[in-house]
Amino acid sequence: MDLDALGACLTTPACLVTQTTSGLIVGMLLFLVAAGVTLIFGVLKVVNFAHGTFYMLGGYVAYTALGVTDSYAAAVLSATLAMALFGVVFERALISRVYGSNVLMQLLICYAVVLIFDDVVKIVWGPEFHAMGMPPAFQVPPLFIAGGVVPPFYAVLIGIAALIAIVLGLGLSMTRLGKTVRAAALNPQMVSALGVNTTLLFAIVFAVGGGLAGLAGALAAPVRSLSPGMGFSILIESFIVTVIGGMGSIAGALVSALLIGMVRGFGTIGFPQFTDGLIYIVMIAILLLRPQGLFGRSS
Amino acid sequence: MNGLITRRTMLAGGAASLLAAPWVAKAQANTLRIGMQSILSGPIALLGTSSRNALMMEQDRINAAGGFLGRQIEFVFRDSKGQPQEAARLTRELVNSTGCELLIDAEASSGAFAVQEVVRDLGVACIHTNSETSSLTADPKIRVPTAFRVARQGVHDAVAGSIYLSEYANAKKLNKWATCSPDYAYGRDTTAQYLQFFKQFKPDIEIVTEAWPKLGQPDFTEVITKLIQAKPQALFTLLYAGDLSAFVNQGNIYALFTQMAVATPNVDYPVLAAIKNLPPGIQSATRYLETFPDTPANKEWGQAYLKRWNERPTNWSWQNTVAMHFYEAAIKKANSLDGKAIAAALTGMKIDTPFGVDGTITMRDDHTTINYAIGWGQTTPKEPFIIDVKAADWGKIIELETEWKKQQKYI
Numbered sequence: 001m002d003l004d005a006l007g008a009c010l011t012t013p014a015c016l017v018t019q020t021t022s023g024l025i026v027g028m029l030l031f032l033v034a035a036g037v038t039l040i041f042g043v044l045k046v047v048n049f050a051h052g053t054f055y056m057l058g059g060y061v062a063y064t065a066l067g068v069t070d071s072y073a074a075a076v077l078s079a080t081l082a083m084a085l086f087g088v089v090f091e092r093a094l095i096s097r098v099y100g101s102n103v104l105m106q107l108l109i110c111y112a113v114v115l116i117f118d119d120v121v122k123i124v125w126g127p128e129f130h131a132m133g134m135p136p137a138f139q140v141p142p143l144f145i146a147g148g149v150v151p152p153f154y155a156v157l158i159g160i161a162a163l164i165a166i167v168l169g170l171g172l173s174m175t176r177l178g179k180t181v182r183a184a185a186l187n188p189q190m191v192s193a194l195g196v197n198t199t200l201l202f203a204i205v206f207a208v209g210g211g212l213a214g215l216a217g218a219l220a221a222p223v224r225s226l227s228p229g230m231g232f233s234i235l236i237e238s239f240i241v242t243v244i245g246g247m248g249s250i251a252g253a254l255v256s257a258l259l260i261g262m263v264r265g266f267g268t269i270g271f272p273q274f275t276d277g278l279i280y281i282v283m284i285a286i287l288l289l290r291p292q293g294l295f296g297r298s299s
Numbered sequence: 300m301n302g303l304i305t306r307r308t309m310l311a312g313g314a315a316s317l318l319a320a321p322w323v324a325k326a327q328a329n330t331l332r333i334g335m336q337s338i339l340s341g342p343i344a345l346l347g348t349s350s351r352n353a354l355m356m357e358q359d360r361i362n363a364a365g366g367f368l369g370r371q372i373e374f375v376f377r378d379s380k381g382q383p384q385e386a387a388r389l390t391r392e393l394v395n396s397t398g399c400e401l402l403i404d405a406e407a408s409s410g411a412f413a414v415q416e417v418v419r420d421l422g423v424a425c426i427h428t429n430s431e432t433s434s435l436t437a438d439p440k441i442r443v444p445t446a447f448r449v450a451r452q453g454v455h456d457a458v459a460g461s462i463y464l465s466e467y468a469n470a471k472k473l474n475k476w477a478t479c480s481p482d483y484a485y486g487r488d489t490t491a492q493y494l495q496f497f498k499q500f501k502p503d504i505e506i507v508t509e510a511w512p513k514l515g516q517p518d519f520t521e522v523i524t525k526l527i528q529a530k531p532q533a534l535f536t537l538l539y540a541g542d543l544s545a546f547v548n549q550g551n552i553y554a555l556f557t558q559m560a561v562a563t564p565n566v567d568y569p570v571l572a573a574i575k576n577l578p579p580g581i582q583s584a585t586r587y588l589e590t591f592p593d594t595p596a597n598k599e600w601g602q603a604y605l606k607r608w609n610e611r612p613t614n615w616s617w618q619n620t621v622a623m624h625f626y627e628a629a630i631k632k633a634n635s636l637d638g639k640a641i642a643a644a645l646t647g648m649k650i651d652t653p654f655g656v657d658g659t660i661t662m663r664d665d666h667t668t669i670n671y672a673i674g675w676g677q678t679t680p681k682e683p684f685i686i687d688v689k690a691a692d693w694g695k696i697i698e699l700e701t702e703w704k705k706q707q708k709y710i
Contacts, residue, residue: 018527019524122340129343225541230342233516265521268524276513
C-alpha cells in the first residue's frame with residue numbers, strides 16, 4: 001500500500017490525466033462486453049457465460065479481416081457484424097432451446113460453446129499468440145495534456161465506446177424497438193400477448209450483445225495479444241461489472257465499468273500489490289449496501 | 300463372386316488379423332514412449348509449441364539413427380495450459396496410464412515445481428527443459444535424484460545480465476530503474492537475483508517502482524502508466540512471449556520506449572517477429588540467436604528448424620534439443636532406461652553441441668547445465684534483430700553463483 005504515492009498522484013495534473021485515461025480505456029472496453037451480458041440477462045434472464053468467446057472471436061475475425069482488406073475500419077466492422085450474426089445463430093440454435101430451463105443447463109451449453117470455440121480457434125489460427133499491431137493511422141506520438149499522456153488510439157476507443165453507450169441508452173429509451181425490449185425485460189408474456197414477435201426480438205438482443213462483444217474484441221486487438229481462451233479473463237470482469245451495476249441495467253454497466261476502470265487506474269498507484277483484490281472489495285462493499293447493484297431493481 | 304468379399308475371405312482375413320495382432324501389439328509395445336507436457340495454448344503457448352517442434356525434429360533424427368537401445372521413440376504431448384495441478388496430473392498419467400518411460404518436462408517454472416514432486420514419487424528419469432528458476436535444482440531440498448535441468452537459469456542470466464547492464468548503465472548514467480516482471484516464482488525470484496547482482500556491480504542504482512502483472516494478463520495499461528508516473532531512467536522486464544509482445548505494443552502507444560531505456564533477457568525470434576514496430580536499442584539477451592555462437596553448426600540447426608516449421612526457433616527449442624542429446628548420450632552410456640542408471644550417467648556428462656559457448660555443454664553434479672551461450676546486445680527492427688552481442692564470462696558466472704548458493708544456504 002502506497003497512500004503517499006496515491007495522494008501525490010491525485011494532486012498532480014499529469015498523473016491525474018494519465019491514470020484517468022488509463023481507467024477510462026479499461027472501463028470502456030469492459031463496458032462494451034458487459035453491456036451485452038447485462039442486456040441479454042435483462043431481457044432473457046440468461047446468464048451468457050459464453051460471452052467472452054464472442055469477444056475472442058471478434059478479435060480473431062478483425063485480425064484476419066485486417067490481413068485481407070488492409071483496413072482497420074473494415075476489420076472492426078467485419079468483427080462486429082460477424083459476432084452479431086454469431087449471436088443470432090447461438091441464440092436460435094442453442095439458447096432458445098433452454099429458455100426457462102434450469103440455469104445449470106444454460107451454463108452447460110455456454111461452457112460447451114466456450115470449449116468448442118477455444119479449440120476451433122486453435123485449429124484455425126493456431127495455439128500461439130498473434131499480435132495485430134497498431135493501424136498505421138494511429139502510429140503517432142501520444143498527446144500530452146497537462147503533462148499527462150493520452151494515446152490518440154485510446155482517445156478514439158474511448159470516444160467510440162462513449163458513442164455506443166449514448167446510442168444504446170437513447171435507443172432503449174426513445175425508439176419503439178428499445179421500448180419493446182424494455183417491456184419484454186419486465187413482462188415478456190404480456191409483450192408476446194400483444195403480438196410482438198418475441199422470437200425476432202430475442203434474436204435481435206443476442207445480435208446486439210454479440211456485436212458489442214465483437215466490437216470490443218476488434219478494438220482491443222491492436223494492443224492485446226490474441227490467444228485461445230483470451231475471453232475468459234474479460235468475462236470474469238464483465239460479470240463483476242454486471243453485478244455491481246445491477247443485472248440488466250445498461251446505465252449500471254456503464255457506471256460500474258468506469259468504476260472498475262478507475263479502481264484499476266488509481267489502485268495500481270496506491271495499492272500496487274492488491275489491485276485485483278481491491279476490485280472485489282469494491283464489489284463486496286457495494287453489494288452489502290445495495291444487494292441489487294447500483295442500478296438494479298430490488299426484487 | 301469375383302470382386303466381392305466372401306464369408307470365407309472375411310473369416311480368413313479375420314483369422315490372419317488375429318494371428319498378426321500380437322506381433323503388431325509387440326511392435327507397438329517396443330516403441331519407447333517419452334512423455335512431454337507443457338503450455339501448448341494461451342498467450343505463452345510459444346513456450347510449448349516451439350519446444351514440441353524441436354522435440355519432433357529430434358524424434359525423427361533419433362529414429363533415423365536407430366532409436367534408443369534399438370527401440371524407436373515416440374513423443375506423447377500434453378497441454379497443461381500452464382496450470383501446476385494439471386501439469387502434475389498429466390505427468391502421473393503419462394507414466395502410469397500412457398506408458399511413458401522417460402519424461403521431458405517443458406513447463407514454465409509455475410508447473411515445473413509441481414512436476415518435480417511427482418517425479419520424486421515415480422522415480423522415472425525427467426529433464427526439465429524450460430524452467431529457469433534456480434532453486435529447482437540449486438536447492439538440495441527441492442532437487443530430485445532422477446530429475447535434471449537442461450535450460451538457462453535465472454542466477455546465470457542474472458550474473459551475466461547484471462555485469463552487462465551495469466556497464467551499460469554506467470556509460471549512459473542510468474541510476475533510476477523500474478522493474479516489470481510476471482507475478483510468479485520465475486518473475487519474482489529472477490528479478491530479485493538480477494537486482495542483487497546489479498546492486499553489487501552498480502551500488503548507486505535506485506529502484507523507483509516495481510510492477511508485477513499476472514501471467515497472461517491481457518491489458519498492461521495500468522502497468523505502463525504507473526511506470527510513466529514513476530519516471531525511471533530505465534526499465535528492466537522479465538515479461539516474455541505473448542505478454543512481452545502485448546506490453547511492447549501497448550507501451551508503444553504511450554511512447555514508453557522514448558521515455559526510458561529498456562532491458563530484457565527474454566527476447567526470442569518469434570516474439571521479435573510478432574512485435575509490430577519493435578523499438579530499436581532495447582538491451583537484450585540473446586536467448587537463441589543463429590549468429591551467436593557464430594558457428595556453421597548453430598546456423599545449420601536454426602535454418603533446419605526454419606525450413607521444417609516456417610518460423611524461427613526459440614530459446615526453448617534449443618534447450619529441448621539439447622535435452623534429447625543428453626538423453627541419447629546417457630542412455631547409451633548406461634545401456635538402460637532405469638531412472639537411477641540414467642541419472643548416474645547424466646551427472647557430470649559433457650556433450651558436444653552447437654549451443655555451448657565453446658561447442659560443449661556440461662551437466663553439473665547439481666543436475667543443471669552450464670557453459671551454454673549467453674550474450675547481451677541491443678535490438679534492431681530487422682534481422683539479425685540483436686546486434687553488437689557480447690559473450691558472458693562463465694568463470695565470473697560460476698564464481699558469483701557459488702556465492703549466491705552459500706547465501707541461500709544451498710551449499
